[in-house]
Structure formats: C-alpha cells, structure tokens
Amino acid sequence: AAGAQGEFVGVRMISAYHRARGDLARKRVLIPDTAHGTNPASAALNGLEVVEVKSGPDGIVHPEALAALADERTAALMLTNPNTLGLFESHVEKLAEVIHGVGGLVYLDGANMNALLGIAKPGHMGVDVMHFNLHKTFSTPHGGGGPGSGPVGAAKLLADFLPGPIVVGE
Numbered sequence: 001a002a003g004a005q006g007e008f009v010g011v012r013m014i015s016a017y018h019r020a021r022g023d024l025a026r027k028r029v030l031i032p033d034t035a036h037g038t039n040p041a042s043a044a045l046n047g048l049e050v051v052e053v054k055s056g057p058d059g060i061v062h063p064e065a066l067a068a069l070a071d072e073r074t075a076a077l078m079l080t081n082p083n084t085l086g087l088f089e090s091h092v093e094k095l096a097e098v099i100h101g102v103g104g105l106v107y108l109d110g111a112n113m114n115a116l117l118g119i120a121k122p123g124h125m126g127v128d129v130m131h132f133n134l135h136k137t138f139s140t141p142h143g144g145g146g147p148g149s150g151p152v153g154a155a156k157l158l159a160d161f162l163p164g165p166i167v168v169g170e
Contacts, residue, residue, distance in 0.1 A: 006131025006150025034083035096126025
C-alpha cells in the first residue's frame with residue numbers, strides 16, 4: 001500500500017458520507033491544476049466527475065476561482081498543500097469555507113505533508129480527511145527503497161466511514 005491507496009479510501013469515505021445523508025447529487029470533485037497527479041484518478045475510480053480548478057498566475061488556487069465552480073453537486077475539493085509547484089496554498093482556510101459553504105468536504109493529499117510538520121495542522125485549515133505518506137514524511141523519500149504506507153486521518157464527522165483498523169488519539 002502507498003499514499004494512492006489512502007487517497008482512494010479518503011475519497012470513498014467522502015462518497016459514503018454523502019450517500020448516508022441521502023445527498024446523491026454530489027458527484028463532482030474539484031481538483032486544482034496544481035494537485036498531485038493521483039487525485040483525478042482517485043476521484044474517477046470512485047465514480048465521481050473531475051472538475052479542474054485553474055490556479056492563479058501566482059501558482060495557487062484563489063477562492064473566487066473555486067467559488068465559481070462550487071455548488072450543490074460538489075462532493076469535495078481535493079487539495080495538495082504544498083501543491084506540486086512547491087507552493088503553500090495560502091488561501092486554504094478560505095477554500096475550505098467555500099467548499100463547506102456548499103455542503104462539500106475537503107480532502108488533503110498528504111503527499112507533501114513533510115513540509116507542514118510542526119508548522120501547520122490540517123484540521124485547523126478546514127481539512128476533513130487526508131492520507132499521509134509514512135514512507136515520505138517519516139522515513140525515506142519516494143524511490144528510496146522505503147515501504148509505502150498511506151494511513152487516513154479524518155475529522156469526527158467521517159469517523160463512522162473509516163476503515164479498520166482504527167488508531168484513536170487525542
């Protein structure tokens with residue numbers, strides 16, 4: 001297993017959450033053009049429609065661009081932060097507000113989590129679910145021979161949709 005499997009599970013959890021609420025119209029996942037390459041695949045493999053969000057000239061997503069695409073069909077925003085250009089998505093809290101405002105959830109691709117450790121907390125940024133790559137964040141880099149692993153962390157509203165085994169912490 002690796003991060004892509006954790007990502008697939010996170011998107012599956014989002015779909016299950018919306019289905020459990022009877023919100024069957026939520027079939028769109030908004031994905032920035034600077035997101036990790038596995039994001040569109042994970043959304044599509046979960047039967048969801050991928051909608052690209054264009055980043056601004058500064059290489060990050062702006063709330064106005066996201067708001068123009070977010071609506072009652074939005075299941076989630078899949079965000080990579082820092083993005084694949086190596087830039088911190090500085091509007092992340094506002095992006096989360098836009099998505100939460102239309103009833104969607106925020107997925108964080110944890111592929112670049114090593115850049116956030118000790119600096120930022122995804123839960124404080126409005127993230128609802130994420131995977132993180134143990135092999136990249138806490139051990140060897142990709143391709144360095146380390147084992148792949150992609151555990152999933154989630155906000156309480158998604159706790160019932162987590163697969164097992166579950167490790168609970170404060």
